[in-house]
Amino acid sequence: YVVGNEYELSDEFTFRAMPAGQDWSPRLAVYGDMGNVNAQSLTRLEKEAYAGMYDAVLHVGDFAYDMADLQGEVGNAFMRQIQPLAARLPYMTCPGNHEEAYNFSHYRHRFNMPGDEGRTYYSFNMGPVHFVSLSTELIFFWYYGPEQIVKQYYWLKKDLEEANKPENRKLRPWIIVFGHRPIYCSSLDTDDCTKNEGMTKHEFENVLYDNGVDLTIWAHEHSYERLWPLFNRTVMNGSYEHPYTDPGAPVHIITGSAGCRENVSGFVKKPPSWSAFRSMDYGYTRLHVLNKTHVHLEQVSDVQDGKIIDEFTIIKTSHGSYDKSGKKRAGNFPKEVIKASLLMKDARKLELP
Secondary structure, three states, X not given: OOOEOOOOEOOOOOOOOOOOOOOOOOEEEEEOOEEOOOOOOHHHHHHHHHOOOOOEEEXXXXXXXXXXXXXXXXXXXXXXXXXXXXXXXXXXXXXXXXXXXXXXXXXXXXXXXXXXXXOOOEEEEEOXXXXXXXXXXHHHOHHHOOHHHHHHHHHHHHHHHHHOOHHHHHHOOEEEEEXXXXXXXXXOOHHHHHHOHHHHXXXXXXXXXXXXXXXXXXXXXXXXXXXXXXXXXXXXXXXXOOOOEOOOOOEEEXXXXXXXXXXXXXXXXXXXXXXXXXXXXXXEEEEEEOOOOEEEEEEEEOOOOOEEEEEEEEEOOOOOOOOOOOOOOOOOOXXXXXXXXXXXXXXXXXXXX
8 A cells, every 4th residue: 555645655565454353363562662762672673573473563652752842853753763563563552741742732643543533542452352542641631631531531441341241251351451651660760650659550450450451551661560460559369370370450561661762760679579570671572362361471672682581471261350359449439530620720510421
């Protein structure tokens, strides 16, 4: 195919359409925080894409650094950089804090995601997986309209409840959620890993747990971190010997080390008990949904010439909501959302479902 107008046409590109149905094994490249400068992972990702290793890409926020700079020229340059990937594969995204300028307008206009309609959050199906893309940034930049926070919360709850219906979970048993800022991390970035952790945690953690989300993917921290299955700071391994076999809570990973001008992030010296593996190497994650019971993840190090520095497999003999016994229940509606709603300048009534 080619794109363009009556004056100018692009080069010719090719792509392979997704297989029909649910009984196939999607392979995705996953990363966040990749900029024009110091895009360490891009060359290797392009080679692997042309070798046919991937069916799609998940870019988990923070592009170009920053797309709005120089009246958008930095964003234009970034789009040309990722063209070898994005012209060949579905390039699925969520916004990060570096897309904040002008109410995320550069992100909204450059990335047209299925069902997004400019909201910056959406969901889509791929094989046996229901993917959900969140905007964690609506919470942190509430002054663009706190009603957006409320609407996303109700949308997420409705979307996950629909995906979790027995007839839908039978077709697509895996539910994978991705958003930019992590619920948990052990990075030295004390602003997001300590002070502001509660904002993302209180907004999303209960609804993800209640609807049996299997895997959550985050970025923002310029490093890679794998956590044990975790809810409310409590490790909920499937067993001591096999922690990722039928875990009692979602599995979290953070993959924000694709490469940008801000370099990599360090970690606190003494890792918390819920942190399973940490790396400051530039790199990215490979996600392979093997079938309806097994998902395999690998972390690739660019520093070590493509070496796999971490890998694990999540095994689910059954999918669905986690056991609520002993779970400390939060309120039905996050306090942060209520607080943000009260900050609205006008007193118009929110249009909620």
